[in-house]
Amino acid sequence: MSVVVAVDAGTTGVRAFAVDERGAPVGWSYREFPQHFPQPGWVEHDADDIWAAVQATLAELRAALDRPIAAVGITNQRETAVVWDRRTGRPRHRAIVWQDRRTAERCHSLRDAGHLPLVRQTTGLVLDPYFSASKLAWMLEHGGVEADDDLAFGTVDSWVLWNLTGGAVHATDPSNASRTLLYDIRAQKWSPELCDLFGVPMSSLPEVRPSSGRFGTTDDGIPVSGIAGDQQAALFGQACFTPGMTKNTYGTGSFVVMNVGPECPPPVEGLLTSVAWTLASGETAYALEGAIFVTGAAVQWLRDGLGMIHSADEIEALARTVDDTEGVYLVPAFTGLGSPWWDPYARGAVVGLTRGTGRAHLARAVLEAMAFQTRDVVEAMCAASSHDVAELRADGGASGNDLMLQLQADQLQVPVARPKVQETTALGAAYLAGLAEGVWSSTDEVAAHWSLDARFDPRASKAGADAKHAGWRRAVDKSRNWAT
Secondary structure, eight states, X not given: OOEEEEEEEOSSEEEEEEEOTTSOEEEEEEEEOXXXXXXXXXXXXXXXXXXXXXHHHHHHHHHHOOSOEEEEEEEEOSSOBEEEETTTOOBSSOEEOTTOOXXXXXXXXXXXXXXXXXXXXXXXOOSOTTSHHHHHHHHHXXXXXXXXXXXXXXXXXXXXXXXXXXXXXXXXXXXXXXXXXXXXXXXXXXXXXXXHHHTOOGGGSOEEOOSEEEEEEOTTOOEEEEEEEHHHHHHHHTTOOSTTOEEEEESSSXXXXXXXXXXXXXXXXXXXXXXXXXXXXXXXXXXXXXXESOSHHHHHIIIIISOSOSSGGGHHHHHTTSSSOTTOEEEOOBTBBOTTTOBTTOOOEEEOOOTTOOHXXXXXXXXXXXXXXXXXXXXXXXXXXXXXXXXXXXXXXXXXXXXXXXXXXXXXXSOEEEESOOOHHHHHHHHHHHHHTTSSOOHHHHHHTOOEEEEEOOOSOHHHHHHHHHHHHHHHHHHTTOOO
16 A cells, blocks of 8 residues: 655654545654744754755655555645755755745835735735745845746745756746745636736746646655645635635634635735645635734743743643633734734733733633634624635644644634544645646545544534623724834
8 A cells, every 4th residue: 555745844854744545644753954034033054954855854754654554645835935956956045934034114115115916816815924936035135046047946845856857847836936925826827917027037936737637756756746735725625625625723823724616816904814735636725815924932931931831731730710701801012913903013912911810711711712713803704705614624733632622623614624634734735746647536535535643523602602692702902013
């Protein structure tokens, strides 16, 4: 029996992850790589370090496997910009990471110049240094990168693909292309107008191919047949194939992503629109996405900033020692508020404190904040898409917290489902690759392999949930526009 391997090139490390024909994990390997912070607000990676981690994890995984590999899929941190030389294969500059903020002034000036409507309508995104285009423009203008015929640009998937195929293939997929600020998500092609706006030579861009389909082969003949950005890959790994199906990855922050079907929706205030994936048949799914900046990071703050807990997994037991927060709300706007507010001037707030407030109330307020923020995003998505969410599929590290998922179900008034396989990002990349190579015959077969670990049905009344959420919204109002 063969396996499918996913290369998950994340922000701090690379994981190689193998699954069998039932979608069950059969092995994995992980390597971290260095982070570089040359100035405050600047974050860089050495692309060679990423490739070395890919090589090491694949070698270790293959040595442990006792069966052939049918296909390799790639998933990745999305907006990080990599440039290299087609002739030598060497990076021309350190990769500028999605977290990097050095181009904030450039994006602000483009907004002031009136370019935001074009960007919103063409890409579904906003003018923000988060995305790739302004990073590439900075490298061309300030980083000593020459715009010659040998210049190759890509997100991390393109760099990994280039190296896996020995420099034979310079390509990406629509899910990654749609996070660059250079891709027309309706026409599904690079936008000459946006490339001109950012000063990006179109000759440097990768070919855009379907997310599921053979891109090339490794030097020993293994097909590389699936690519998707991490959040879209997680949506695929969660088998969210029907419009309205939604997942949330609860990590340091959270990413709520809804499949909205084959028609690209108009831009929605407070939300991002991306291509979720394109299959070999040409079938495309679009997605609405909401980025929540701080969820699990608030637990880390309780641990490291306040010293209230010694480890993150203590928070659930502590929060369970009280029945409710007794009116305490914590708004974790430590770096502003993300979707659906997009308020960079919001700041963290704790409201409703009394003399009786203790550690447990704050701990429970942190968990409730995760649920409230997700509800805000889901409600915005439902209003924008005309799709109701019948169930939220949860993954990510914080999804192991049963109390938080119960609070989430209560707030949404729909079930929350946690799958047995939590590595949904790698699983999605593996499924895309395996579909292309016939390991799985259809998305229906992939969906049949999704298996439930735990399901949380609403216990609170709608009236009770709404009353708590109304208090949350009052607290959010207090936190907004705080910084000047």
